[in-house]
Amino acid sequence: MDVRRGLLRILVLAAAALALAPAAALAAGPTWLQPETIGSDTSSGYAPDVAADSDGNSAAAWIGGFNDSTGITPVYASVRPRGGPWGSAEDLDPGAGSNTGRALITALPSGEFVAVWTGSNTDLRWAHRTAAGAWSAPALLTASGTCCAEARRLVAGADGSATLLWSDNEGGYVRHTNTKSPGSETWDATEDLPSGNGNVPELAVAADGSAVAAWSGACSTSCIFASFKPAGGGWGSTETVAPVTGTLTGMGLAPRPGGEFTVVWSEGTPSETGPAPPGTIFSSDRSAGPATPAGPATRGLSPTKWAPPQTVAELPDDVPGCGPGTPDCLDLAAAGDGTLAALWGQSQGTPEVNSNTRPAGGAWRAAPEPVSDGQGPLAPYAAFTADGTVVAAWIENGRNRVARAAHRPPSGGWTSQDLGTPVPGGEMSLGDVAADGEGNAVTAWQDGTTVRAAGFDGAGPRIDPFSLPAGGRAGDALAFAAGAKDTWSSVSALDWGFGDGASASGDSVSHVYGAGGDYAVKLTATDAVGNASSRSGTVSVAAAPTPTPTVPPPPPGKPCGPADADSDGIGNACDVSNGATRPIPFKTATARVISGEVFLKLPAGGQLARSSAAAPPGFTKLEGAVTIPLGTTLDTSKGRVELRTAASLKRTETGQFFDGVFTVEQRRKSPWGRGVRPLGINTELRLTGASFSGCGSRSASVSAGSKRTVRRLWGDAKGRYRTTGRHAAATVRGTRWLVEDRCDGTLVRVARGEVKVRDLVRNTVVFLLAGQSYLARAR
DSSP: OGGGGGOOOOOBBSSHHHHHHHHGGGGGSSEEEEEEEEEOOOTTSOOOEEETTTSSSSEEEEEEOOOOOOTOOOEEEEEETTTTTOOOOOOSSSSSSOOOEEEEEOTTTSSOEEEEEEEETTTEEEEEEEESOOOOOEEEEEESSSSSOOOEEEETTTOEEEEEEEEEEETSSSSEEEETTTTTTTOOOEEEOOOOOOOOOEEEEOTTSSSEEEEEEEEEEEEEEEEOTTSSSSSOOOOOEEEEEEEEEEEEEEETTTTTTEEEEOOOOOOOSSSOOOOOEEEEEOSSOOOOOOSSGTTTSSBBBBOOOOOEEEEEEEEESSTTTTTEEEEEEEESSSSSEEEEESSSSSSSOOOEEEEETSSOSSOEEEEOOOOOOOEEEEOTTTOOOOEEEEEEEEEEEEEEEEEOEEESOOOOEEEEEESSOOOOOEEEEEEEEOEEEEEEEEEETEEEEEEOOOOOOOOEEEEESSSSEEESSEEEEEEEEEEEEEESEEEEESSSOOOOEEEEEEEOSSSEEEEEEEEEETTSOOOOEEEEEEEEEOOOOOOOOOOOOOOSSSSHEEEEEEEESSSGGOOOOSSSSSOOOEEEEEEEEEEEEEEEOOSTOOOOOOOTTTTTTTTTEOSSSSEEEETTTTEEEEEEEEEESSSSOOEEEEEEEEEEEEEEEEEESTTTTTTOOOOOOOEEEEEOOOOOOGGOOOHHHHHHHHOOOOEEEEEEEEEEEEESSEEEEEEEEEEEEEEEEETTTEEEEEEEOOOOOOTTTEEEEEEEEEOOOOEEEEO
């Protein structure tokens, strides 16, 4: 899209901009932000130009006010890096003479900005700013040698080239172009467009490097003309697009995929008195294929690649545009997929900005779509963002002048808003709209003696860096880190989803997985206006190693009682059933395998045949669900078990436990204190097995600061459970928690909910919330 429409780039939402922006401007989702001053003392400045590169950097260029004492008209530029404020205005041509016309600026794919302006009426000058951040010294681009050389259009090519279209008055109205090849420090020789008087032409460059210039001029009446320039070639002969039966009141041009182009123009026959007569907007497409034969469908024109005109809009009450011969009152923007949007201002009847869209390969909508009501002449500029949103900006010249902007997502209607506060009188002029490669845009305008810019914040933050752990083990704390930076506003949140149902917020977080497996991790970054972006990755977690439990031999006798109803050699008190029996308070519980392998050992004196060679000594493999006596020890080092226990005479509760060896018991006293039922029952899970012999004495382990894990247990429960380790006991009521016996003490970590921790060494109580941990140190 040409540089003339490059003025719409997202305004900074840094601290200074936030101070200026009312709450309404910070609505959730894509929105235009309120303006920021980027230049002052520019009484002669007119329609500042803007550009935006694919990395989120923006730049503006404009002509300043004439200095009577020095005889110099300065040329200014200001650059805004991604996520930062606008820089101070830099004079690109100190010591130059009287500059005229406009200063133009464009962004190359390399991150370089190129600016062009007129010096002393007869020559064109230029400078470029490298990605490193410094402007070059001004240099002569080309010398006209005659009056009134003026830069008209400056367009960047996808290959890194830049094409300038300019005019002078040598022998009449003459149009020329110069091209700067990618990486070159000079411009190629001047090329003349085909001769002919007419309006300032439009210029468009396609992704393949081909270009089209279009203009209006005299034929039998008047016509829309064009010239085509293939990539690496010169301008061809004049092509007649279509005759104009009325008075031209606006024109726009845009490239489409595959080396094709579309031109739009508006016609009317304004009268000197009375209401304006009907007006019509037309379009024509230039194909990349063979020429179309002459015939009635082409209005009798010679063979051409330009298709017969299509009607974009019929306006019976108004003539679009600002007046005869003014091309800036109609604009055309093209999306990357070939979707088109035409916008125009209607200044008679009911002043408003209207639009029409055409999908790729489709037709124009049957009726125009209003963008915004307004006052006075309205000349909109438009562009497409990367996600297919149309953005537009214009100046309303009513009693109070104000810059306005609007946006329309791919599916939805237009939303318009004021950019700042309307001001009475004074000169205001807006130059263009420019979109970056991420979904944002920027515009700039002159407000009296001040240059202001505003941005469209339409994309979420860019996430970089994004660091996931290369791997890890279940039960270990794994580190996650990331950073994010938004083009126009601040980053309000970084939210992690770890793929196991857990989440966290922050740029540097840790997470403990309870079991091995591959987990899909997602990070979502949200900016200050509610736009979000995300990055994803996979973390592979290995299962925790299985500790070898130390199980003492059962005492002699029959502690399970003499009765043996099923004559299997196990006393009834230690026998197991199919798990269908309701748990009995202080006597039995139900255990059910959820995943992996779970082993059980009955209370002392209970004996079962080892059903698996993998079962630890004294243990048997748990199959399905069974009813077990309290005092049973469960080994969940390789699996996950669900316990169903009695919470009262009538109520039961469940919880899941894994990655540890523990004995199931029950106590009558509830750890939550007041307000409990008279028969409050707390199920206690006592860590057992393993050996602390490798830790040495307690004092030695503390002084050495050893964090070696001896045994642990993860719990995920909704009832009243208490996990007891060597130095601390953790009581919960619906949460997910870890109790880990280490050489230096017992660590309690909370993943969800709230946990009450009793330090058994210091006899103190601590309450923990999600994300917190506590170490009861050994003495």
